[in-house]
Amino acid sequence: MARVAVDVVIKPEILDPQGKAILAALGRSGHTGITSVRQGKHFDLEVDDSVTDAELEEIAGTLLANPVIETWTVTRLAEVAG
Amino acid sequence: MSPRIGVITFPGTLDDVDAARAVSYSGAEPVALWHADADLRGVDAVVVPGGFSYGDYLRAGAIAAQAPVMQSVVDAARGGMPVLGICNGFQILCEAGLLPGALIRNASLRFICRDQWLRVENTATTWTSRFDGGAEILVPMKNAEGCFVAADAVLDELEGEGRVLFRYVGDGPDQGNPNGAMRDIAGICSADGRIAGLMPHPEHAIDPLTGPTDDGLGLFYSVLDSIGVSA
Numbered sequence: 001m002a003r004v005a006v007d008v009v010i011k012p013e014i015l016d017p018q019g020k021a022i023l024a025a026l027g028r029s030g031h032t033g034i035t036s037v038r039q040g041k042h043f044d045l046e047v048d049d050s051v052t053d054a055e056l057e058e059i060a061g062t063l064l065a066n067p068v069i070e071t072w073t074v075t076r077l078a079e080v081a082g
Numbered sequence: 083m084s085p086r087i088g089v090i091t092f093p094g095t096l097d098d099v100d101a102a103r104a105v106s107y108s109g110a111e112p113v114a115l116w117h118a119d120a121d122l123r124g125v126d127a128v129v130v131p132g133g134f135s136y137g138d139y140l141r142a143g144a145i146a147a148q149a150p151v152m153q154s155v156v157d158a159a160r161g162g163m164p165v166l167g168i169c170n171g172f173q174i175l176c177e178a179g180l181l182p183g184a185l186i187r188n189a190s191l192r193f194i195c196r197d198q199w200l201r202v203e204n205t206a207t208t209w210t211s212r213f214d215g216g217a218e219i220l221v222p223m224k225n226a227e228g229c230f231v232a233a234d235a236v237l238d239e240l241e242g243e244g245r246v247l248f249r250y251v252g253d254g255p256d257q258g259n260p261n262g263a264m265r266d267i268a269g270i271c272s273a274d275g276r277i278a279g280l281m282p283h284p285e286h287a288i289d290p291l292t293g294p295t296d297d298g299l300g301l302f303y304s305v306l307d308s309i310g311v312s313a
Binding site: 010014015017018021063064066068069 | 141262
């Protein structure tokens with residue numbers, strides 16, 4: 001067993017109105033040094049030893065992320081006992 | 083025998099009843115299709131209606147695109163069967179890879195509910211042949227994730243091939259592009275014009291008693307011409 005993290009972010013050229021709203025809220029609360037916020041998604045997966053890196057890429061690129069608007073990274077975190 | 087048009091129901095679908103009603107108004111027989119059943123029951127065309135399938139979990143339309151019925155719809159659509167996706171149905175067709183691009187959160191971050199003017203940009207397709215060239219139609223629109231986006235090259239290809247079906251038009255504070263959609267695109271179609279998707283709701287505009295106009299009926303009459311029976 002292993003823990004895998006998949007992080008999904010919106011492509012730089014795609015409008016992220018949620019990120020812009022968060023940036024505006026940060027400015028209102030005095031954090032004026034923040035110049036950009038992009039909101040994304042984080043997935044924690046527990047996978048058994050049969051799952052290859054190629055399969056994880058397929059999962060990320062076909063379901064967890066939409067390649068039209070998002071990019072993703074797959075990171076194997078640690079082996080899990082059991 | 084009247085033509086049979088399937089209307090899919092997913093968990094969270096809202097507009098299957100109105101879509102079936104629009105099919106009936108046009109003179110076809112609506113056939114209920116279920117998300118978990120891959121059987122399309124011999125229908126001549128399919129409408130993927132609006133709503134919040136699977137609660138919009140992950141991304142709007144992403145989970146529904148993997149449902150058993152959609153595998154059958156994808157196969158049938160690639161074989162030439164007409165398919166219309168409305169609102170969440172449009173999002174599902176994009177997630178299923180039947181139409182290019184994606185629908186993201188409205189630029190205003192607001193759920194927008196209003197009657198919207200659209201221009202019919204191509205009247206030579208399966209779902210728009212009954213409209214006059216350049217016709218402007220008024221239909222309801224109601225969504226939070228209706229902002230159409232695609233790469234510039236994809237947008238150029240859509241425009242060049244006449245695949246922009248509907249564009250947001252109209253002047254005034256509550257008209258024009260409502261959500262930041264690229265190039266004011268409200269709806270698009272496949273290269274052969276048989277697979278179409280749009281964010282506004284033609285199925286809610288089929289009778290002045292219950293909608294702003296009956297402009298939406300044109301899509302349903304159009305497909306009947308295509309599948310061989312005239313209404």
